[in-house]
Amino acid sequence: MSLKTKIATKKNRLKRRSGRMFREALKVSVVIGIATTIAFCMVYAYNFAIIDPYFQLNSTTVRGCEKVSEEAILEIAGIVPSMNILSMNLDRMKKRIRANPWVEDVFTGRELPNRLVVEIIERNAAAIIKKNEKLYIVDWNGEVFKGFQKGDAVDLPLLTGFYEGNRLKEKLLKKGLKLLHYLSRNRVFPGTGNVSEIMGNDIYGFTLITDERLLLELGFGNYNEKLRRLNQVMVELVKKDMGNVFLRIDLTDVDRVVVCPVDVFDRGTRTNI
Numbered sequence: 001m002s003l004k005t006k007i008a009t010k011k012n013r014l015k016r017r018s019g020r021m022f023r024e025a026l027k028v029s030v031v032i033g034i035a036t037t038i039a040f041c042m043v044y045a046y047n048f049a050i051i052d053p054y055f056q057l058n059s060t061t062v063r064g065c066e067k068v069s070e071e072a073i074l075e076i077a078g079i080v081p082s083m084n085i086l087s088m089n090l091d092r093m094k095k096r097i098r099a100n101p102w103v104e105d106v107f108t109g110r111e112l113p114n115r116l117v118v119e120i121i122e123r124n125a126a127a128i129i130k131k132n133e134k135l136y137i138v139d140w141n142g143e144v145f146k147g148f149q150k151g152d153a154v155d156l157p158l159l160t161g162f163y164e165g166n167r168l169k170e171k172l173l174k175k176g177l178k179l180l181h182y183l184s185r186n187r188v189f190p191g192t193g194n195v196s197e198i199m200g201n202d203i204y205g206f207t208l209i210t211d212e213r214l215l216l217e218l219g220f221g222n223y224n225e226k227l228r229r230l231n232q233v234m235v236e237l238v239k240k241d242m243g244n245v246f247l248r249i250d251l252t253d254v255d256r257v258v259v260c261p262v263d264v265f266d267r268g269t270r271t272n273i
Helices: 005-053 070-077 089-096 170-185 221-241
Strands: 059-063 103-111 115-122 125-131 134-139 144-147 158-160 195-201 207-209 214-219 246-250 258-262
Touching: 059 070, 059 214, 070 089, 070 115, 089 103, 125 170, 170 195, 170 207, 214 221
Parallel strands: 059 115, 125 158, 158 195, 214 246
Antiparallel strands: 103 115, 125 134, 134 144, 195 207, 207 214, 246 258
16 A cells, blocks of 8 residues: 555544544534523522422411420421522421420421321320429339420329439339230229339339339239239229228239238329329
8 A cells, every 4th residue: 555545534534533533522512502491490490490480388287286385396496487498498397396395206298289288297295204203204114204394185004113323213113014015904903093102122013002002013014814813802892882091902922912001102093283
């Protein structure tokens, strides 16, 4: 092949490569241009949407409130009518609402164009628990979630003996909550509506104080049999008409029941704290 032919071949190759490179560069430019246009349109549309009155918050629905008022939830979350529903930070809003001790969980959602839905899951209080002469509220999961205040509209049994100093006896509390759960389903005496206090002890188990001026020593376990025998004894006690005397009834031994009056036991009846 002559030198002239070789040079002509190389020129043709360069032309073909240049053409491909130009077409590729053109494609890239077109793609970049389209992407830039789309991004610009999206930014413009978003900015337009967050200032458009069409998406301004018109109503808020709050569900699941019993212990906490809807007004309190709206205030905690910082929800005001002038807000734009698209610009709301729902994660921050949920974090604020969860700061209320009565709130166990919260779900939020937008209903376009202008409605916000907030669903609250409140804690289910099980009892009032005593710690170092102070009162707190404990839920059914065993979490002591807030200090008791006068505004807390609860009528719950009082748990005593479940703290050793500042240390919560978690195993004992778990057993105590199982007993409470059993009493809440119990169809015979006593139910949770009769019990004003449950005293817990790691060794001797549980002692119940009832509104009927009874001190019931239950110990641990076999509650069904123990309470069955208690109700048999109660029939006899009603016949004898014991009056207003405090009675101590030892049910720790399932084979026998011991009943004796208590001379000095000024614990009072059920406390509506």
